[in-house]
Every structure is written in C-alpha cells, then in structure tokens.
Amino acid sequence: MERNIPLQDISKGKIFEKYEAKFKAIADQKRLQIMNIFTEKGEMCVCDLAPLMDMSQSKLSYHLKILLDANIITKRTEGTWSYYNLNQAEINHLLSEELCCLFRPTSC
Amino acid sequence: MERNIPLQDISKGKIFEKYEAKFKAIADQKRLQIMNIFTEKGEMCVCDLAPLMDMSQSKLSYHLKILLDANIITKRTEGTWSYYNLNQAEINHLLSEELCCLFRPTSC
DNA sequence: GGAAATAATCAATTTTATTTGATTTAAAAA
DNA sequence: TTTTTAAATCAAATAAAATTGATTATTTCC
Numbered sequence: 001m002e003r004n005i006p007l008q009d010i011s012k013g014k015i016f017e018k019y020e021a022k023f024k025a026i027a028d029q030k031r032l033q034i035m036n037i038f039t040e041k042g043e044m045c046v047c048d049l050a051p052l053m054d055m056s057q058s059k060l061s062y063h064l065k066i067l068l069d070a071n072i073i074t075k076r077t078e079g080t081w082s083y084y085n086l087n088q089a090e091i092n093h094l095l096s097e098e099l100c101c102l103f104r105p106t107s108c
Numbered sequence: 109m110e111r112n113i114p115l116q117d118i119s120k121g122k123i124f125e126k127y128e129a130k131f132k133a134i135a136d137q138k139r140l141q142i143m144n145i146f147t148e149k150g151e152m153c154v155c156d157l158a159p160l161m162d163m164s165q166s167k168l169s170y171h172l173k174i175l176l177d178a179n180i181i182t183k184r185t186e187g188t189w190s191y192y193n194l195n196q197a198e199i200n201h202l203l204s205e206e207l208c209c210l211f212r213p214t215s216c
Numbered sequence: 217g218g219a220a221a222t223a224a225t226c227a228a229t230t231t232t233a234t235t236t237g238a239t240t241t242a243a244a245a246a
Numbered sequence: 247t248t249t250t251t252a253a254a255t256c257a258a259a260t261a262a263a264a265t266t267g268a269t270t271a272t273t274t275c276c
Contacts, residue, residue: 220275223273224270224271225270229264236257243252244249245251
C-alpha cells in the first residue's frame with residue numbers, strides 16, 4: 001500500500017504539508033487560548049503570560065515554540081525577556097472572517 | 109499547577125474545545141488531500157476515493173470518520189455505498205478566502 | 217440461498233505529541 | 247562577583263493518534 005504517488009501530489013504535496021503544520025499548531029485548546037490572550041492584551045513576555053495560562057514555565061515554552069515554528073506568533077527578545085505576540089497577517093491568511101471575534105483585535 | 113480555572117475559561121473554554129476538534133481534523137496532509145479531492149470532483153463513494161488516495165480501506169474509513177465527526181464532510185448512504193462530500197458551509201465558516209483555491213470549487 | 221462487493225469496526229501495534237521535573241544559558245541586580 | 251530572574255532545552259514518562267490486518271454487517275447480484 002501507498003507505493004505510488006499520484007500525479008496530483010507532486011504539485012500539492014508541499015502545500016498540504018505546510019497547512020498540516022499550521023493547523024496542527026492551532027489544533028489545541030491551550031494554544032488557542034494563548035492566541036486569544038495575545039489578541040486581547042497584545043505583546044507579552046512569558047513571565048506575564050504564565051500566570052494567565054496557569055501553566056508551568058517549561059510547558060508554556062513548549063507550546064509557544066510550536067506556535068512560533070508555525071509562524072502563528074512572533075518573538076522579540078529584550079535582555080532576559082522574550083516578548084511574544086500574534087502574527088496577525090498569518091491569522092488573516094489562515095482563518096475566516098467569522099473567527100475574527102477570537103483572533104482579530106479590531107472588530108467585535 | 110493547573111489548579112485554578114481563570115474566569116475567562118468558563119465562557120471561552122467550550123469555544124476553544126470546539127475549534128480544537130475542527131482544526132485537529134484538518135491538521136493532516138492526507139485529510140487535506142481528501143478534502144481537496146471532494147472540492148475538485150464533488151461527492152464520491154469510498155470505493156472511488158480509495159484508489160485516488162492510494163490508501164487501504166480501513167485507513168481511509170478512519171480518516172473519513174474523523175472529518176465526519178468534525179462536521180468537515182457529509183455522508184449519504186445508498187445501498188452498500190457511502191457517498192461523502194465536503195461540508196462547504198463549515199469550510200467557509202472556518203477558513204479564509206485565501207484558502208479558496210484549495211477548498212472552494214467556484215473561484216481559482 | 218450463496219457468493220461477491222462495500223464499508224465500518226476492532227484489537228494490537230507503532231508512531232507522534234504532551235507533560236514533568238531538572239538542568240542550562242544568559243542577562244540583570246545586588 | 248555572586249545571586250536572582252527569565253526562558254529554553256533535555257531526557258524520561260505518559261498520553262493520544264495513526265496504522266495494520268482481520269473480522270463483521272449489510273447489500274447486491276447470480
């Protein structure tokens with residue numbers, strides 16, 4: 001099974017691979033909550049986010065890395081602090097207008 | 109850790125739970141490919157989809173169930189056959205206009 | 217009725233993702 | 247310079263998801 005690669009895959013395989021990674025990153029309650037917090041409160045360091053998420057530091061770091069690797073959030077380091085925020089352009093590219101309430105700061 | 113539930117979660121927890129399930133369903137290359145086939149070819153029985161996906165029957169059945177449970181696709185049974193198709197309304201609710209090329213039949 | 221075809225389900229295994237607690241690195245403050 | 251704080255990383259344990267092959271249920275066709 002799965003020996004032959006249909007012609008279709010050669011061109012679209014990369015695209016599906018890319019979206020698999022992005023959707024996987026946002027397919028988690030905790031990570032959606034993190035994204036929602038950035039939407040509402042804007043850029044924030046890990047130390048301020050941790051108490052809001054009620055999560056251990058290493059666990060939070062793990063989830064932030066997954067979102068960062070998928071380009072869903074951005075990171076800016078200043079001294080000892082790491083400031084994270086939503087990558088709004090990426091969110092807009094990915095999600096519908098109807099999901100605006102959760103992940104777009106302007107409307108709703 | 110994780111003892112106290114922030115106030116926010118009480119109202120939004122259900123929403124995040126719902127989207128976790130939906131994004132999890134589409135966070136897979138194979139399932140994205142299935143969705144894309146429905147987009148391009150419309151309603152189809154499992155027996156016609158299997159060779160296009162080059163996948164064993166039980167494996168395909170497993171992936172179709174995941175998409176169906178998340179309401180991403182629809183199912184219609186006729187005799188021995190099961191016909192599946194995209195749930196376009198759900199796709200539109202979930203994904204951006206820019207993902208139209210992959211999962212909306214009209215444009216592109 | 218009996219054989220063949222369609223598709224769902226099951227149990228066992230394998231693979232992948234998440235959690236935990238400890239350690240490490242680096243910067244800031246005393 | 248030592249201590250403290252912030253955050254990333256690591257290895258081990260646990261949990262969840264995917265794969266496999268076999269079995270089952272149902273329907274169609276002879």
